[in-house]
Amino acid sequence: MSVKMGSSSTSVIQAQKLVDQLRVEATMERFKISLTATDLVRYCQEHKRSDPLITGIAASSNPFKDKKSCVLL
Amino acid sequence: MGEMEQLRKEADNLKDQITAARKAMQDTTLQEAAASINVVGRVQLKTRKTLRGHLAKIYAMHWSTDSKLCVSASQDGKLIVWDSITTNKVNAIPLKSSWVMTCAYAPSGNLVACGGLDNMCSIYNLKGKDGNVKVMRELAAHTGYLSCCRFLSDSEIITSSGDCTCVLWDIETGTQKTIFAGHQGDCMSLAVSPDFKFFISGACDFTAKLWDIREGTCRQTFGGHENLSRINYILDLCKLYDLRADQELITYQDSSIMCGVTSLAPSLSGRLLLAGYDDFNVNIWDTLKAERVGVLAGHDNRVSCIGVSSDGMACCTGSWDSFLKIWN
Numbered sequence: 001m002s003v004k005m006g007s008s009s010t011s012v013i014q015a016q017k018l019v020d021q022l023r024v025e026a027t028m029e030r031f032k033i034s035l036t037a038t039d040l041v042r043y044c045q046e047h048k049r050s051d052p053l054i055t056g057i058a059a060s061s062n063p064f065k066d067k068k069s070c071v072l073l
Numbered sequence: 074m075g076e077m078e079q080l081r082k083e084a085d086n087l088k089d090q091i092t093a094a095r096k097a098m099q100d101t102t103l104q105e106a107a108a109s110i111n112v113v114g115r116v117q118l119k120t121r122k123t124l125r126g127h128l129a130k131i132y133a134m135h136w137s138t139d140s141k142l143c144v145s146a147s148q149d150g151k152l153i154v155w156d157s158i159t160t161n162k163v164n165a166i167p168l169k170s171s172w173v174m175t176c177a178y179a180p181s182g183n184l185v186a187c188g189g190l191d192n193m194c195s196i197y198n199l200k201g202k203d204g205n206v207k208v209m210r211e212l213a214a215h216t217g218y219l220s221c222c223r224f225l226s227d228s229e230i231i232t233s234s235g236d237c238t239c240v241l242w243d244i245e246t247g248t249q250k251t252i253f254a255g256h257q258g259d260c261m262s263l264a265v266s267p268d269f270k271f272f273i274s275g276a277c278d279f280t281a282k283l284w285d286i287r288e289g290t291c292r293q294t295f296g297g298h299e300n301l302s303r304i305n306y307i308l309d310l311c312k313l314y315d316l317r318a319d320q321e322l323i324t325y326q327d328s329s330i331m332c333g334v335t336s337l338a339p340s341l342s343g344r345l346l347l348a349g350y351d352d353f354n355v356n357i358w359d360t361l362k363a364e365r366v367g368v369l370a371g372h373d374n375r376v377s378c379i380g381v382s383s384d385g386m387a388c389c390t391g392s393w394d395s396f397l398k399i400w401n
Contacts, residue, residue, distance in 0.1 A: 008077075011077060012076055012077060012080065015077060015080035015081065015084070016080060018080075018084055019080055019083045019084050019087065021255060021291060021294075022084055022087035022088065022091070023087060024290070024291075024292070025087075025091060025291075025292070025293060025294060026087050026090045026091050026094065028292065028293065028319060030094055030095065030097075030098050030317065030318060030319045031098065031317040031318055032098050032100050032101075032318065033098055033099055033100060033101050033102065033103070033106070033315065033318045033320075033322070034100045034101045034106070035317075036315045036317045036318045036322075037101065037102070037103045037105075037106035037107070037315070037318075037322065038106050040103070040106075040315070040322075040343075040361070041103075041106050041107050041110065041361055043342075043343065044342055044343050044344040044360065044361055045110065046342075047341065047342035047343070047344070048113075048342050048344055050341070050342070050385075051340050051341045051342035051344060051345070051385055052341065052384075052385045052386045052401065053116065053118065053340045053341070053345055053381070053385060053388065053401060054113060054116065054340065054342065054344060054345060057386065057401055062121075062386075062401065063141075063158050063386070064121035064122055064157070064158060064386070064387055064399055064401055065121055066121075
């Protein structure tokens with residue numbers, strides 16, 4: 001088998017693989033954005049209150065904040 | 074030649090089918106769905122800790138699931154495990170190859186991994202009997218650099234490589250369980266789904282692929298099916314893709330930002346998207362409204378990596394300035 005023939009049959013195999021993959025991707029079940037975007041918004045809203053970077057963290061419960069050395073008596 | 078022409082035609086037809094199927098899902102936009110909610114208030118995070126110790130650029134960092142320890146990799150040839158609260162170095166692991174590009178912490182906290190231009194993924198046991206951290210396994214088979222790695226468990230890890238493939242490894246035997254082939258360019262990063270069933274890979278072929286880990290198959294491809302009929306200027310952007318609608322929902326861009334994004338991390342609720350940039354800053358985006366709501370400025374060089382801890386309490390940034398910073 002000449003090199004030229006070898007490389008063209010490899011291209012055919014690769015092209016066939018691409019077509020097979022595209023066929024798999026083409027047949028997936030897709031959902032409307034009205035559904036998916038609403039779910040996304042709802043998820044973020046529901047979890048917003050327990051997201052420390054949004055709600056902020058009280059100094060007393062922030063393990064990364066250095067505790068002050070003075071204490072109010 | 075007839076066969077190639079036929080296959081090319083079939084591929085084009087399928088690409089058009091996919092484009093049409095995606096268009097059919099566009100009954101609204103994320104902007105419209107989020108129209109009734111307000112932009113998140115300004116997010117102002119402060120540097121709480123600076124982790125000093127690396128002597129060269131930091132290329133990667135990964136939080137442990139305990140939200141306290143984290144591992145970083147630098148081209149000074151070291152992996153450092155930090156206690157982010159005390160800033161103590163729990164382990165300083167010298168690497169055989171200093172050209173490290175990625176690191177990962179196993180969910181159990183027992184192992185860390187790293188790799189880079191040595192084309193290998195080295196696994197280190199942090200909990201060895203005599204207290205010394207040693208190489209447990211060297212996973213070698215990739216024919217290109219190791220760009221990213223993520224543990225599924227103490228016995229399995231997924232790697233992405235410049236050889237255009239991703240691999241699922243059996244750490245015990247050091248063998249490849251599954252090879253995920255399909256990308257036409259260097260694989261640069263990967264992220265595993267919270268249920269460990271899927272992972273997404275990003276590559277230099279301008280696409281991101283969703284893979285089914287157990288089946289070994291690619292389920293979806295983002296960003297690459299459009300038939301380009303003219304040359305597009307490619308900007309460095311941040312985009313949000315919806316897996317179920319199988320398409321892009323929104324782009325995070327601002328006319329004042331002229332540089333590339335290096336790294337991304339969502340906050341715990343997903344409402345904030347923290348992105349590291351080449352201009353030494355981190356921009357914080359409201360994920361739903363695509364508006365910038367904060368900036369983290371403090372590094373003296375490119376922010377190369379970013380991560381939010383599992384409990385959402387802190388964000389860690391790693392930079393070419395050799396420092397890691399903890400923010401909240």
